[in-house]
C-alpha cells in the first residue's frame with residue numbers, strides 16, 4: 001500500500017510548482033526577491049506609457065496663452081531639477097567663478113563633487129524661496145500624473161505621524177526609489 005505517500009508526493013510537487021510559478025510571476029520586478037528576473041524586470045511597459053503622457057503634457061503646455069502668474073505667497077513646494085536645460089519658472093546658471101570649478105570636476109572625472117555642488121546650489125536657491133517643502137528631482141525622472149497631490153498627501157501623513165513622536169524631527173521623504181540606490 002504505497003499509494004498514499006505517492007499521492008501526497010504528487011500533490012506536494014504540483015503545489016510546489018504552482019507556488020514557484022506564482023512567485024516568479026508576482027516578484028520578478030522586485031530586486032529584493034529570489035525570483036527577481038533582470039531580463040524581464042527592466043521591460044519598459046510602464047515607462048513607455050509615461051513617456052507618451054509626458055510628451056502630451058509638454059505639447060499641451062506649449063498651447064497655454066501666457067505664462068502662469070507667480071503667486072505673491074511663498075510656494076508650498078520648490079522643485080529643484082539638476083539639469084542643463086529646463087522649462088521651470090526660474091533657470092539657474094553658474095556664477096563665472098563656479099564655472100571653472102565645474103569644468104575642472106568634469107574634466108577630472110570628479111562627478112561626485114559636481115553633484116554635491118549642484119545639489120547645494122539648488123537647495124540654497126529653493127531655501128531662499130521660503131517654500132514649505134523642497135523636492136529634488138533628477139532630470140531623467142518621469143513623473144506619473146497626480147504625483148504632486150499624492151506627494152502632499154504623503155507629507156501630511158508624515159506630519160500627522162510626527163505629532164505622536166515628541167522631540168523627533170523628520171528630514172526627508174523619498175519619492176522615487178531605484179534599487180541601485182540601495183544602501
Ligand SMILES: *[C@@H]1O[C@H](CO)[C@@H](O)[C@H](O)[C@H]1NC(C)=O
Nearest residue numbers: 101104105108110112113114
Ligand atoms: C572633491 O571632493 C573631495 C572631498 O570633499 C576633495 O577631497 C577633493 O579635493 C575634491 N576634488 C576636487 C578636484 O576639487
